[in-house]
Every structure is written in structure tokens, then in C-alpha cells.
Amino acid sequence: MKRPVRVGAGExxxxxxxxxxxxxxxxxxxxxxxxxxxxxAEKLDAERVGDVLELAQIRAQEDxxxxxxxxxxRDVDPPEPVTVRERIRAHGPTxxxxxxxxxxx
Amino acid sequence: xxxxxxxxxxDQIDRDFLEARIAEFSEQxxxxxxxxxxxxxxxxxxxxxxxxxxxxAYMLRIAIPYGTIDSKxxxxxxxxxxxxxxxxxxxxxxxxxxxxxxxxxxxxxxLRDLATVDMHAIQTSGNCIRNVTSDEFAxxxxxxxxxxxVHAEILRQWSTLHPEFTFxxxxxxxxxxxxxxxxxxxxxxDIGILARPGDDGRTVFRIFVGxxxxxxPIIGQEIFDSVPEERLxxxxxxxxxxxxxxxxxxxxxxxxxKILVQALGIDAYREAVExxxxxxxxxxxxxxxxxxxxxxxxxAVPELxxxxxxxxELANRQRENPEFDLWVxxxxxxxxxxxxxIAVVSLKPAGGIPGDATSAQxxxxxxxxxxxxxGELRITHLQNIVLGHVRQDRLYDLWSxxxxxxxxxxxxxxxxxxxxxxxxxxxALANARSIPIAQKLGARFGDASLQAEIGALRIxxxxxxxxxxxxxxxxxxxxxxxxxxxxxxxxxxxxxxxNGASIGTILGPALPEDDTVDAxxxxxxxxxxxxxxxxxxxxxxxxxxxxxxxxxxxxTV
Numbered sequence: 001m002k003r004p005v006r007v008g009a010g011e012x013x014x015x016x017x018x019x020x021x022x023x024x025x026x027x028x029x030x031x032x033x034x035x036x037x038x039x040x041a042e043k044l045d046a047e048r049v050g051d052v053l054e055l056a057q058i059r060a061q062e063d064x065x066x067x068x069x070x071x072x073x074r075d076v077d078p079p080e081p082v083t084v085r086e087r088i089r090a091h092g093p094t095x096x097x098x099x100x101x102x103x104x105x
Numbered sequence: 106x107x108x109x110x111x112x113x114x115x116d117q118i119d120r121d122f123l124e125a126r127i128a129e130f131s132e133q134x135x136x137x138x139x140x141x142x143x144x145x146x147x148x149x150x151x152x153x154x155x156x157x158x159x160x161x162a163y164m165l166r167i168a169i170p171y172g173t174i175d176s177k178x179x180x181x182x183x184x185x186x187x188x189x190x191x192x193x194x195x196x197x198x199x200x201x202x203x204x205x206x207x208x209x210x211x212x213x214x215x216l217r218d219l220a221t222v223d224m225h226a227i228q229t230s231g232n233c234i235r236n237v238t239s240d241e242f243a244x245x246x247x248x249x250x251x252x253x254x255v256h257a258e259i260l261r262q263w264s265t266l267h268p269e270f271t272f273x274x275x276x277x278x279x280x281x282x283x284x285x286x287x288x289x290x291x292x293x294x295d296i297g298i299l300a301r302p303g304d305d306g307r308t309v310f311r312i313f314v315g316x317x318x319x320x321x322p323i324i325g326q327e328i329f330d331s332v333p334e335e336r337l338x339x340x341x342x343x344x345x346x347x348x349x350x351x352x353x354x355x356x357x358x359x360x361x362x363k364i365l366v367q368a369l370g371i372d373a374y375r376e377a378v379e380x381x382x383x384x385x386x387x388x389x390x391x392x393x394x395x396x397x398x399x400x401x402x403x404x405a406v407p408e409l410x411x412x413x414x415x416x417x418e419l420a421n422r423q424r425e426n427p428e429f430d431l432w433v434x435x436x437x438x439x440x441x442x443x444x445x446x447i448a449v450v451s452l453k454p455a456g457g458i459p460g461d462a463t464s465a466q467x468x469x470x471x472x473x474x475x476x477x478x479x480g481e482l483r484i485t486h487l488q489n490i491v492l493g494h495v496r497q498d499r500l501y502d503l504w505s506x507x508x509x510x511x512x513x514x515x516x517x518x519x520x521x522x523x524x525x526x527x528x529x530x531x532x533a534l535a536n537a538r539s540i541p542i543a544q545k546l547g548a549r550f551g552d553a554s555l556q557a558e559i560g561a562l563r564i565x566x567x568x569x570x571x572x573x574x575x576x577x578x579x580x581x582x583x584x585x586x587x588x589x590x591x592x593x594x595x596x597x598x599x600x601x602x603x604n605g606a607s608i609g610t611i612l613g614p615a616l617p618e619d620d621t622v623d624a625x626x627x628x629x630x631x632x633x634x635x636x637x638x639x640x641x642x643x644x645x646x647x648x649x650x651x652x653x654x655x656x657x658x659x660x661t662v
Contacts, residue, residue, distance in 0.1 A: 020138065022208040023162035061140045066158065083590045084537070085529055089160055093530040095458060095540045099191065 004046075005072050011082060012075045013049045014041035015056055016089065017065035025089050025101070026065060028056055034065050038090040039078030039104035044070075078103040108405040111244065111481035111493070112173040113258045115223040116403075123220045126227065130154050131213035138210065153233075155226025156212055159533050163207040165215060166229040169484050171239035171257035171281075172200030174224075176471035176480040181222045183467035189215050194467065196452060196460040198524060198575055199278070200238050200484045201229055205531050227265065232273045234264035234345070238280045240288045241485040245447050245493040247439040251283035251300040251308050255401045256337065259392065262400075263338055270345055274352035275360035277345065278317075283308075290486065290602035292316045292325040293578060295362045296344060307334045307394065314344055314374065315366030318572040322608045323363040326371040328378065334397065339390035343381040347374065407479040411444025411496045418498035419446070429504055431553050432515040437500070446497050448478075450490040450507060451514040451522060455551025456544050459525045460488035469510045477503045487524055487563075489517065519556040520564060520629070521547050524575060528568030528585065529592070535568035537585025537592035542566060545622045550629075559629060562642040565600070578602035580642055581625060582609040594621040596628075596658060598651050601643065612655050624658040631657035 007013060015028040026034035027041035032055075035041070044052055049070050056068045071086045073079035081087045088094060092101040108114045130150070137147040151157075157164040167182075182202055186194050189211050190204040197203055207215065219225055228235055237260045244252040260279060264270065270277070280289040281298040291297025293316045303309035310332040316325025332340045348362045351369075366374050412418075423430040438447040450470065453459050462470070470490060474482045477499055478492035485491060495503055507513040516522045523546060526532065528539030543566050550556055565579030576582035582597035594616055597609030616624055629642075631653055636645045646654065 018158060018162075021210050023158055025161060061143070066144050084587070084592055085160075085535075088529060088538075093161065094538060095530050095544070096191075 005070050007046045007072055008082070010075055011072050012043035012079065013046060013070045014038065014043055014073050014079055015049075015053060015068060016041075016071050016086075017056075017060065017068040020061075020064045020066045028052075028068075032056070032059075032063075034063055035105075037078070037102050037105050038073075038081070039102075041073075041079055043073065043075060043079055108403060109175040109481070110405045110407050110479040111254070111483070112170065112175065112404065113261075113400065114403040119223065120220070123223075123225055126154075126225070127213060127216045127220060130216065134209060134213055149231070152230040153227065154212075154216070155229035156207070156209075157230065157533075159205065159531050160529075161531065162205060163209055163212070164203055164205050164531070165207045165212065165226055166197070166201050166203045167219065167224060167226045168229050168236045169200050169202060169224075170261045171237055171243070171254050172241055172484045172486070173239075173243075173254065174482050174484070176474045176482070178222045178224055179467050179471040179474065179482055181219060181224065183464040183471070184218065185215055186464040186467065193461050193463045195458075195527060196462065196484050196488050196490070198486050198488060198526070198573060199236055200486055201236055202484070203527070205527070230276075231271075232275050232277075233271050234267065234273075234277045234279060237261050237264065238278070238289055238294075238486055240282045240284055241449075241483045241489075241491045242288060242438055242447055242493065243283065243483075245440055245445075246284055247441045248286055249284045249441065250302055253281045253283035253298075253300050255397060255404060256298075256300060256308065256310075256334075257281050258400055258404075259338070259397070260341070263341070269349065273345070273349055274354045275357070275362075277348075277362065279341075285604075287603050287606070290575070290578060290606070292606040293318055293322075293575070293602055294325060296341065297325050303331070303333065309333055310337055310340075312340065312344075315363040315371070316606075317361055317363040318575055318577045319361070320358055320570045320572075321361075321363065322572070322577040323367065324606050324608065325363075326366065328371060328375050335391050335393065336387070338392050339382060339385060339387050340378070342390055343378045343385065346381050347377045351377075405479075407481070407494045409442045409445055409494060411442075412498060413444070415444035415496055415498040419500055422501040426501075428515075428553075429501060431557055432504055432513060433500065435515045435519055435553075435557065436517045440494070442494075444497055446495050446500055448492045448495045448500065448503060449485070449517045450492065450512050451516050452489050452512070453516055453522050453547060454511055454514050455521060456548035458540050459523050459543050459547075462490075466510050466512060469506070470512070473503060473506055487522065489522070515553040516556050518561050518563065520550045520559050520562045521556050523547055523564045523566065524579070525566040526568050526573035528566075528574075532568060532573075534571055535585065536570075536587040537568050537594070539566045539568040539574055539583075539585060542583065542585075542594060542618050542621060545618070546625060549622060549626060559633065560641050562629070564625070575602065576600070577608045578606070579609060580646075581628070583621065584615075586615050588615065591617070593617055596621065596624065598654060599643065599646050610651065612651060613659055623661075627657040627660065628654045
């Protein structure tokens with residue numbers, strides 16, 4: 001079983017997944033829609049994330065996403081992931097600037 | 106249909122099988138999309154067809170058996186890059202190609218396109234026998250004893266969809282060479298095979314078992330010195346059966362054959378294999394000369410002929426053009442046939458991404474293969490491309506054409522010829538990025554004259570302990586590690602994959618990326634200052650140990 005993500009001071013959690021059809025990285029907004037920019041993601045407190053995550057995982061097939069999990073972010077706008085891995089997911093590969101992903105719409 | 110030079114010509118049975126397999130996978134994809142299959146159910150099915158879900162998208166890994174393709178197949182890679190991906194592909198350390206931006210719904214179409222040139226992505230993932238790798242100079246090198254590709258093809262056919270070996274404890278990698286100079290890292294494979302001519306004219310095989318890199322790097326040990334050709338398949342079958350029966354399935358980190366060989370000891374493992382052989386129907390597995398010859402007949406042999414003055418023409422061009430001369434010195438290898446030469450095309454431009462090629466470059470390489478090397482190309486496990494049969498008097502023209510598409514870096518075997526895995530920019534398993542530090546090092550040492558002065562020095566970079574960049578085998582190895590969410594790099598020195606294989610030893614504490622680049626630069630400076638005439642980096646390291654290099658690397662830390 002996956003260990004819960006640790007949340008430090010000044011940090012929140014957001015939910016992410018890959019789109020089933022093309023693998024595009026998506027972030028869950030406050031209306032439960034999966035959006036391709038992290039700036040649209042709903043920031044959640046650690047206490048609330050469990051219920052939202054469970055619901056999102058149940059709805060994953062219906063929503064056309066795969067591999068739903070939570071990511072720790074700094075509580076800024078747009079949210080900035082804490083780890084290098086998630087920063088690369090949010091911004092795109094660092095070695096192809098032309099593939100950079102917008103973080104706000 | 107003409108038989109291709111360098112690889113096996115499929116027959117209708119092969120093509121019918123591929124068609125059926127693609128139809129099956131198309132249905133599985135459709136069922137995944139409509140929800141009939143969950144991701145947990147679908148994952149092993151897509152992996153069996155080479156489809157991973159990585160950080161940003163699906164990744165498709167396509168098998169290149171023994172690293173050899175023809176120009177039509179290379180053009181198909183260019184087509185896939187252009188139409189289904191983002192206009193480039195990545196050649197890997199297992200002689201395969203990966204596309205990083207694949208859409209699930211388009212995968213059946215890609216596989217159909219691939220099948221038109223007799224290619225697929227089967228067994229490029231999963232706990233099965235993976236793509237069999239071989240010597241990039243096979244059938245061409247002056248130092249070769251046996252062309253290993255016919256036996257590599259036999260192993261491909263034996264291992265493809267082998268009913269007993271579809272669910273091994275873990276993945277299984279085989280490499281085969283026919284040269285006294287190990288160019289396949291035979292001792293770092295689950296099974297490494299060195300072929301040589303036997304007294305009766307048929308091939309015999311020296312077999313190593315239990316080698317590997319990854320979390321637990323181990324050098325393979327010799328299990329048999331002289332397996333006759335007719336016993337090759339029976340012997341391999343028995344080796345893999347023993348592993349399949351006794352390999353650990355309870356712990357993924359202890360599941361590779363290397364752990365079993367270490368646990369039993371090589372003598373006990375050999376006894377177990379011999380016991381297995383004793384109860385096998387050896388006649389069933391006998392590889393007859395007729396079978397080998399039938400496979401051989403499906404490979405075309407290049408008709409080599411060159412003008413008598415070809416070598417002199419090449420020498421003249423080298424005298425006239427120092428830049429060309431530098432490239433010839435680093436990027437060619439002696440051919441078995443007078444008037445010919447093997448050319449290695451570097452996929453490591455200074456500051457570039459190791460192993461990447463654009464669709465335009467792939468198309469151009471296909472054209473150049475047609476023009477200069479019988480339409481044949483080889484992908485090396487060091488992420489470069491080989492044109493195996495170039496006439497010496499035409500080498501200058503080839504080099505001039507390569508320059509036009511930024512493929513004429515003169516750095517093969519030198520410090521700019523960096524091997525790197527995709528790392529955290531793409532890979533879901535990685536802890537750190539491999540490519541940016543490779544680009545910085547490539548740019549730092551990009552000057553061809555400087556590289557020539559430094560001499561033979563190989564850097565290998567892996568973004569995690571799985572070691573896809575073979576860092577343990579690098580003369581200088583870099584392993585990316587995660588320290589509290591930041592990327593650091595551990596430096597190892599003294600690894601080598603060729604004859605006298607050894608595992609690099611850790612130099613000291615891991616450093617941040619930019620500090621690592623500076624440390625490597627100081628380390629190389631120290632080498633240039635202390636080497637004796639004619640000494641390579643490894644020679645100096647062997648003579649003095651790592652103390653002077655450690656002092657240089659960490660002097661400002």
C-alpha cells in the first residue's frame with residue numbers, strides 16, 4: 001500500500017493522473033474536472049485529501065484518466081510541486097524547452 | 106523480394122503471426138478504452154507489447170534484433186517519429202528504439218505500420234527473454250572470428266513466445282559476440298555468449314551466466330567453455346529452466362539470475378544445468394548444420410569490391426583535411442575486407458541528447474546506408490549508429506554528408522561519447538535527470554581536438570539504481586540520486602564492460618549537478634597532468650589508484 005505523502009509547513013496537496021487515451025498529465029480542479037495545467041488544480045488539506053482521492057480513483061475510468069495520486073505542492077499560485085519529479089511533470093521535460101507545459105490558463 | 110543484408114528475412118509465417126498479434130492487441134486496447142479491462146488487467150498486456158506509461162505520455166519500445174536494421178526500417182522509425190511522436194526517437198543501450206510521446210489509441214496503427222517492415226515491440230518489456238543483442242561490427246570487423254548474427258537470429262526465434270519462459274522470475278537479457286574483443290558487455294548479461302570457430306568448422310560457444318548491472322552489479326561467470334553448436338539451444342534451455350525453477354519470485358530485488366548464481370555458486374549452478382540436460386530430449390533441441398544453414402540463407406551477404414587505390418584515396422583525404430582525419434581516427438574500425446572500413450556515426454553532438462535522432466536525421470541515415478553500406482545500419486549498445494561496409498575511397502563523401510545533418514561528431518570512444526538513460530525527464534522510475542548533466546559534460550568537452558588529446562575515456566550516466574545508463578561499467582560512472590528532493594550524482598571510477606570487465610568503485614560523497622561537472626573537469630585535468638606517455642585514463646587509474654582523482658574531484662568541496 002502506498003504511503004501517504006508527507007505535507008510540510010506551507011504545503012498543500014493536489015491530485016494528478018495521466019489521461020488514458022494519450023497519457024497527458026492532468027490535475028484535478030475544484031469541480032472534479034481533469035485539467036492539463038497545474039494552475040487549475042484544487043489545493044487540498046491533508047485531512048481532506050483521502051476522501052477526494054478515493055472518489056477520484058473510483059471515477060477514473062469514467063473520467064478517462066489512469067493512475068490517480070496525490071502530490072505535495074507549495075501553497076502558492078500556481079502551485080509548485082515539492083519534488084523534482086513532480087516539477088518535471090508539471091512543467092514538461094527540462095531538455096526540450098519547446099515541450100514546456102503552461103502552468104496557468 | 107530481395108533478402109536484406111545483415112538481418113533475417115521474415116517469411117509468411119512470421120508475418121501472419123504479427124498480424125494476429127496486432128489484431129489481438131487492438132482488441133485489448135479497445136477494451137481498455139471502453140472500460141472492460143481495468144488498468145491493472147491491461148498493464149501486463151500492454152507491457153508484453155512494449156508499451157509503457159511514463160511520466161508525460163505512453164512510451165513504445167521497439168525491438169531491433171541484434172541491433173541490425175535496413176534502410177526501410179529506419180525510414181519507418183522516421184515515419185513514426187513524424188506522424189505519431191514529436192519528430193524524434195531515442196536509441197537505447199539495448200540496441201532498441203523508444204518513442205516518448207505515444208498515444209494509446211494510436212498504438213495499434215503504429216504496430217501495423219511497423220509490421221509492414223517486419224518489426225514489432227514484443228518482448229521489449231516483461232519478465233521474459235528480451236531482445237538479443239550483438240556486436241555492432243558483426244560480419245564486418247577485421248578482428249572477428251565468427252559472425253554472431255545467424256546464431257543471434259536463432260536465439261531470437263527460440264526465445265520469442267517461448268512457452269516456458271514467458272513468466273520468468275524477472276527479465277532476462279542475452280548478448281552474443283563473435284570477436285575476441287568483447288563489444289557486447291557479455292559479462293554483464295544474464296547470459297553472455299562468445300562464439301568462435303571449432304575444430305570441425307562448426308561454431309562453438311563460451312557461455313557466461315549471472316552477470317548484470319542494476320542494484321546489484323555482478324560480473325558473469327563462465328559456466329561452459331566450449332558448447333558445440335548442436336548443443337547450444339539445449340544448453341541455454343537448461344540454464345534458463347534452472348533459473349525459472351529456482352529463481353526468487355518473492356523479492357523483485359533478488360529475482361535476477363545473478364542472485365541465484367551467487368546463492369548457489371557457479372559450480373552448483375553448472376551441476377544443476379547438467380542434471381537438467383541429462384533428462385532432456387537432446388535430439389529435440391539439436392541445432393543441426395542444416396538448420397543453421399537455412400537461417401544463414403535468409404541473410405544476404407554484401408558483395409564487397411573496392412578499387413585497388415581505395416586505401417590510398419582515404420589516406421590522401423586524411424592528409425588534406427585535418428578535421429576529417431580526426432573523425433577517421435575516432436569513428437572508424439578496420440574492416441575484414443581490403444578497401445573497406447566500418448564507420449560509426451555518433452549520436453552525441455556536443456551539448457546534445459545522447460542517443461536521440463530526429464526524423465530528418467533518420468531519413469538521411471537511411472539514404473546514406475543505401476548509398477554507402479548496402480542499405481544496412483546497426484544500432485550500438487553505446488547509442489550510436491554503424492554503417493558497416495563503407496568503401497574507403499568513399500568515406501570522405503559519407504563524412505561530408507553526415508556533417509550536413511549534424512552527425513559528424515568525432516568522439517567515438519572518447520569523453521564526448523556519453524551513454525545516458527532517459528532519466529527523470531521521461532522515466533517513471535528515475536530519481537534524477539541524466540540528460541542535462543550529459544549535455545553539460547558533452548558541451549564542456551565538446552572540442553574534438555581536446556577529446557582526442559584526452560583519449561579513450563567513457564562516461565556512463567544512470568538516473569537511478571536500475572542502471573540503464575550502465576554507470577557501473579563506465580570508466581567514469583555517474584549515478585543520479587535523490588537527496589531530500591534534490592538531484593545529486595555519485596561518481597564511480599574504473600568500470601569497464603569489455604575484456605577484463607570490472608565494476609566501478611565509488612569515489613566519494615554524491616555532489617549536486619554543477620559541482621559534479623566541475624569535479625569531472627578537475628579529475629580529467631589531473632589525469633592529463635599525471636599520465637605517462639601512451640597511458641589511457643584506465644591505465645593511469647590502474648597504476649595510481651583513485652587517490653589522486655579523489656583529491657582532484659573533491660578539492661573545493
